[in-house]
Amino acid sequence: MDSETVDKLMRLSALDLDEEARVRLGLDLDRIVALIDEMQSVDTEGVLPLAHPLDAVQPLRPDRANAAVDRATLQHGAPATRDGLYLVPRVVE
Amino acid sequence: MNAFATVAELRAALAERRVSAVELARACLDRIARQSHLNAFVSTCPERALERAQAADLCIAQHGQTGLVGIPFAHKDIFCVQGLRTTCASRMLADFVAPYDATVATRMDAAGAVLVGKANMDEFAMGSSSESGHFGAVRNPWDTGRVAGGSSGGSAAAVAAGLVPASTGTDTGGSIRQPAAFCGISGLKPTYGRVSRYGMIAFASSLDQGGPMARTAEDLRLLLAGMEGSDPRDSTSADVPATAAEADARPLRIGLPDEYWSALDADMGEALDAARGVVERLGHGLVSISLPHTRAAVAAYYVVSSAEASTNLSRYDGVRYGHRADAPKDLDDLYRRSRSEGFGDEVKRRILTGAYTLSVGYYDAYYQKAQRVRRLIRRDFLTAFASVDAILAPVTPTPAFELDAMQADPTDMYRQDVFTVPASLAGLPALSVPCGRIGGLPVGMQLIGPHFAEDRLLALGEAWQRETDWHTLRPPESSRGAEVAR
Numbered sequence: 001m002d003s004e005t006v007d008k009l010m011r012l013s014a015l016d017l018d019e020e021a022r023v024r025l026g027l028d029l030d031r032i033v034a035l036i037d038e039m040q041s042v043d044t045e046g047v048l049p050l051a052h053p054l055d056a057v058q059p060l061r062p063d064r065a066n067a068a069v070d071r072a073t074l075q076h077g078a079p080a081t082r083d084g085l086y087l088v089p090r091v092v093e
Numbered sequence: 094m095n096a097f098a099t100v101a102e103l104r105a106a107l108a109e110r111r112v113s114a115v116e117l118a119r120a121c122l123d124r125i126a127r128q129s130h131l132n133a134f135v136s137t138c139p140e141r142a143l144e145r146a147q148a149a150d151l152c153i154a155q156h157g158q159t160g161l162v163g164i165p166f167a168h169k170d171i172f173c174v175q176g177l178r179t180t181c182a183s184r185m186l187a188d189f190v191a192p193y194d195a196t197v198a199t200r201m202d203a204a205g206a207v208l209v210g211k212a213n214m215d216e217f218a219m220g221s222s223s224e225s226g227h228f229g230a231v232r233n234p235w236d237t238g239r240v241a242g243g244s245s246g247g248s249a250a251a252v253a254a255g256l257v258p259a260s261t262g263t264d265t266g267g268s269i270r271q272p273a274a275f276c277g278i279s280g281l282k283p284t285y286g287r288v289s290r291y292g293m294i295a296f297a298s299s300l301d302q303g304g305p306m307a308r309t310a311e312d313l314r315l316l317l318a319g320m321e322g323s324d325p326r327d328s329t330s331a332d333v334p335a336t337a338a339e340a341d342a343r344p345l346r347i348g349l350p351d352e353y354w355s356a357l358d359a360d361m362g363e364a365l366d367a368a369r370g371v372v373e374r375l376g377h378g379l380v381s382i383s384l385p386h387t388r389a390a391v392a393a394y395y396v397v398s399s400a401e402a403s404t405n406l407s408r409y410d411g412v413r414y415g416h417r418a419d420a421p422k423d424l425d426d427l428y429r430r431s432r433s434e435g436f437g438d439e440v441k442r443r444i445l446t447g448a449y450t451l452s453v454g455y456y457d458a459y460y461q462k463a464q465r466v467r468r469l470i471r472r473d474f475l476t477a478f479a480s481v482d483a484i485l486a487p488v489t490p491t492p493a494f495e496l497d498a499m500q501a502d503p504t505d506m507y508r509q510d511v512f513t514v515p516a517s518l519a520g521l522p523a524l525s526v527p528c529g530r531i532g533g534l535p536v537g538m539q540l541i542g543p544h545f546a547e548d549r550l551l552a553l554g555e556a557w558q559r560e561t562d563w564h565t566l567r568p569p570e571s572s573r574g575a576e577v578a579r
């Protein structure tokens with residue numbers, strides 16, 4: 001896989017790789033793509049894609065407020081919070 | 094109490110007051126500590142376990158033993174348990190304390206089972222060897238130089254070594270069945286939707302399914318009763334009748350898929366042929382069947398599961414939970430470095446593969462193609478089940494392989510899943526039970542059934558285990574790792 005494609009995938013995946021890892025994972029991706037290409041010989045003309053293994057449609061639940069985990073409990077394990085808000089680096093100058 | 098007693102035996106012992114729940118929990122915690130060289134656990138929870146065990150003893154004194162009251166067990170460390178560390182064997186979640194319970198955790202608690210610890214696994218359940226986790230490889234109790242299988246390798250090794258009588262696992266492409274086979278125990282992947290996925294950390298949402306691991310099929314039935322049921326918090330959970338408490342043992346027509354049996358090497362072929370003979374002696378009819386799209390299953394599975402993984406794991410951003418990089422210079426740097434530092438190589442491979450198959454220009458050729466192949470694979474099974482009641486197949490191409498043997502090329506490991514991923518893609522229930530030995534290592538056979546036919550598979554497994562003793566064999570007391578550890 002060329003480095004341009006690997007760079008694009010890293011960007012899409014929000015991952016940084018050093019040069020050694022980029023080369024190694026690029027080779028791995030070549031092998032993985034060769035493996036997944038094995039399905040290309042299957043004739044799927046006229047076959048609909050299957051997203052749910054039971055071919056079922058997910059039901060919608062009633063649009064009602066219900067008991068959920070409270071904010072303080074959820075944020076207890078967050079890396080950085082203040083006043084009930086998650087902290088991130090400045091995004092607006 | 095014998096460390097290798099079954100759940101059914103422990104229920105009887107508790108009911109007759111021959112042992113207490115506190116004694117059982119203490120014994121498990123003690124064995125886990127003594128066999129730490131197996132690396133089967135990420136953490137234990139002695140205080141919680143003893144508190145719950147005391148409550149179980151009180152309950153037994155007042156009402157007698159029911160359900161799983163007083164039975165010690167381990168959760169795969171993918172199930173959130175409120176107040177306990179839930180790591181998914183990832184650096185990303187190494188310090189994550191779950192703020193709520195998975196539905197499976199709530200149900201096992203309600204059934205009275207006593208959680209003693211969280212079992213080690215492949216990072217985010219991505220792997221077939223339990224080598225990829227942040228906390229190191231799980232070792233196989235039969236030979237500690239070999240893998241325990243994966244991704245539920247800690248759950249399997251813990252039961253096989255007599256550390257706990259039962260555990261939970263999850264199976265996306267074989268992650269309950271394959272480690273069960275490698276470690277010589279029994280494991281059930283239920284039908285997709287049988288067991289709630291709420292609070293079970295997501296890998297591939299259209300494939301993931303929790304299930305029980307134990308010594309016998311009889312125990313799996315008891316454990317499944319403690320786990321299953323529809324759940325308003327999981328819109329993919331199925332509203333179907335519970336699995337029956339009694340076995341239905343009528344003679345069945347059992348299909349032998351040519352595509353699986355013709356792929357076996359001589360040793361595995363011999364073990365499976367012997368198993369086939371026993372099944373026939375049990376009064377079942379065997380017929381040859383074809384599942385013609387089997388050959389494309391591994392490819393379709395790795396497209397679908399990696400696509401779903403790349404989407405699911407996008408939630409790890411260093412903001413709301415999990416690992417956060419130090420001193421990020423901007424938001425993009427926070428995302429990139431938190432994820433790059435938090436995820437291991439195998440998880441990165443899956444995310445990148447998923448990003449590739451979902452990206453513009455490749456979506457139709459890979460993701461949609463895999464979904465079409467998935468429908469054909471499902472159709473193969475449904476066609477087969479029009480003429481047979483269940484399918485008998487191998488679980489793995491080989492017994493447990495040596496540690497590090499599959500690290501050079503990731504696709505070598507992926508191909509190990511050849512016999513387990515087809516049932517996963519079709520959402521079918523599948524049972525793995527021990528059926529022989531190759532070179533002193535256990536191997537398993539797989540019984541695959543129609544959707545929600547867990548009853549039938551467990552009845553077959555129970556009958557099989559009344560006729561055979563593979564499930565009663567124990568790993569050697571000392572193995573290479575144990576000697577090193579001493």
